[in-house]
Amino acid sequence: MKAHVYVTLKTSVLDPQGQTIQNALRKIGFTGVDGVRQGKYFVLSLAKGLTLEAAKAEVERVAREVLTNPVIEEYTYRIEE
Amino acid sequence: MKAHVYVTLKTSVLDPQGQTIQNALRKIGFTGVDGVRQGKYFVLSLAKGLTLEAAKAEVERVAREVLTNPVIEEYTYRIEE
Structure with a gap:
């Protein structure tokens, strides 16, 4: 799993990295992109034998306590069985 | 859109950041995670009036030419209409 x-x-937080990418895209001629937001993407390999419920609980704790700065960031996740 | x-x-490339996170997770007691891979996540707001085909072509060019280092990275994407 x-x-x-x-x-x-968070949408209320300015994204200078995304803004920089968007400016660069416009300069080199990409006209089809109006906005860019950059984030982080994690793939967690989960231990064998975890139930789906236990996996969800673990992932939510890891995301909340380790992968996310709750002041400025938010997360979503999906489980791949 | x-x-x-x-x-x-790429899976053949070592991921020291992911490894560091995994070690930290183990130290603080998360036992349900066997491996961590870290990547980048971008949300592109596309210009109005683009057809789905034009949007796909633009996103693939942006991903290939700007967002990805083809030597060590690969990308996937999905369009949200």
């Missing part, structure tokens, strides 16, 4: 965790800045 | 782009290290 694997978990895919997506950590992004 | 939005595009979600996931950039990850």
Whole structure:
């Protein structure tokens, strides 16, 4: 079982990295992109024998306590069985 | 329309950041995670009026030419209509 965790800045937080990428895209001629937000993507390989419920609980704790800065970031995840 | 782009290290490439996170997880008592791979996650807001085909072409070019280092990274993406 694997978990895919997506950590992004809260929408209220300015994203200078995303802004820099968007400016670069415009300069080199990409006109189809209006905005860019950058985040982090984690793939967690989960231990064998975990139930789906236990896996969800573990992933949520890991995301909340280790992978995310709750002041400026939020996360979503999905489990791949 | 939005595009979600996931950039990850090729599986043949060592992931020291992922390894560091995994070691930290073990030290603080998370036993349900066997491995961690870290990548980058981009949300592209696409210009209005693009057809689905044009959007895919633009996203693939942006991912290939700007967001990904083809020597060590690979990408997947999905379009959110």
